[in-house]
Amino acid sequence: MFVKKIVPALAVSLAALMAGTAANAEKLSVAATPVPHAELLELVKPVLAKDGVELDIKVFTDYVQPNQQVADGQIDVNFFQHKPYLDSFNKEHKTKLVTVGLVHVEPFGAYSSKIKDTKDLKDGALIALPNDPSNGARALLLLQKQGLIKLKDPSNILATSRDIAENPKKLKFRELEAATLPRILPDVDLALINTNYALEAGLNPVKDALFIEGSDSPYANIVVTTEARKDDPAVKKLVKALNSPETRKFIADQYKGAIVPAF
Known part of the structure; x- marks a missing residue:
């Protein structure tokens, strides 16, 4: 009888603990274009969940809104562009978005x-x-x-x-x-x-x-956020996950040279 009573109680406690962990997870919204950026984010989403970050992936098909919405504070981070494009966007739109990590090169x-x-x-x-x-x-x-x-x-x-x-x-x-x-x-x-x-x-x-382009292309795709968020622990966890050995292997297996790691 003792065992029968303790097991359900333990199950309830674990469920409550898991619910509490989910409730306490920090949410991080990321703007991305569908391929390969959103695919790479989906890959690291479970890893980040275990590390206390709930990733909310927002998919866009243009190159303007992902930057504009991060600059406006509607989205936390974006992942879709290279630095020359970011520099051009910042100059044209008078924004101050910053790079927080390199992920891959997409040979043009x-x-x-x-x-x-x-x-x-x-x-x-x-x-x-x-x-x-x-x-x-x-x-x-x-x-x-x-x-x-x-x-x-x-x-x-x-x-x-x-x-x-x-x-x-x-x-x-x-x-x-x-x-x-x-x-x-x-x-x-x-x-x-x-x-x-x-x-x-x-x-x-x-x-x-x-x-x-060759694999020596200087146009590495980057993770971008605002100056205020660049040292945010959740942002750093995202970059770490995207720069992991598991991500490197996925890039090699999934894209077979169409994109190459920049880390």
């Missing part, structure tokens, strides 16, 4: 549904670029590396099409929102696409890109 690639090799790119071909300053320049730098154009300043990470010094094929450029680029592939000869949007569209950067 060029895709086409019309040609299989850049040597088949005709004179006057139409090239689609992202319309934000940092990714637009990143695309131009990659085109320069392929010998298709030459910039006035070969290292300018904020170059625009107006900074092209040499364009032997007389390529034409069309600047569009980054998220729309996979959808307009049939309408252009070549599109320079961020890997997260390529993956969402079912493109394999390793197999489908005509050319792609």
Whole structure:
């Protein structure tokens, strides 16, 4: 009789303890684009729960709202961008968002549904670029590396099409929102696409890109928050989880070179 009474009592105590732990967990909201950022956050969500942090993942499909909502205090942290983009955003919007950790690199690639090799790119071909300053320049730098154009300043990470010094094929450029680029592939000869949007569209950067950045790319994706939250223990726990050996293995197994760890 004693055992029968103590077991239910113990179960009730454990349930109460677990409920109390959940109630005391610190909530941390994170804005992210779907692939691979939200996938990586889903991976570390259970780990953080055990460490007293309840992760609330907010998925966005654009590059503006994740920063704006963190700057406005509506969301705690975001994970979707690289530092050149953050620097450009801070300057344009007069925000003061800061980097708190590096996670991975998404090698930027060029895709086409019309040609299989850049040597088949005709004179006057139409090239689609992202319309934000940092990714637009990143695309131009990659085109320069392929010998298709030459910039006035070969290292300018904020170059625009107006900074092209040499364009032997007389390529034409069309600047569009980054998220729309996979959808307009049939309408252009070549599109320079961020890997997260390529993956969402079912493109394999390793197999489908005509050319792609190397793993030495300086455009590592970062975790970003406000100056006031940069030393928050919950934020530090998030970065630690994203920089864990388990996350590194998941990146290698899941994306097979389409993205590579930056830690």
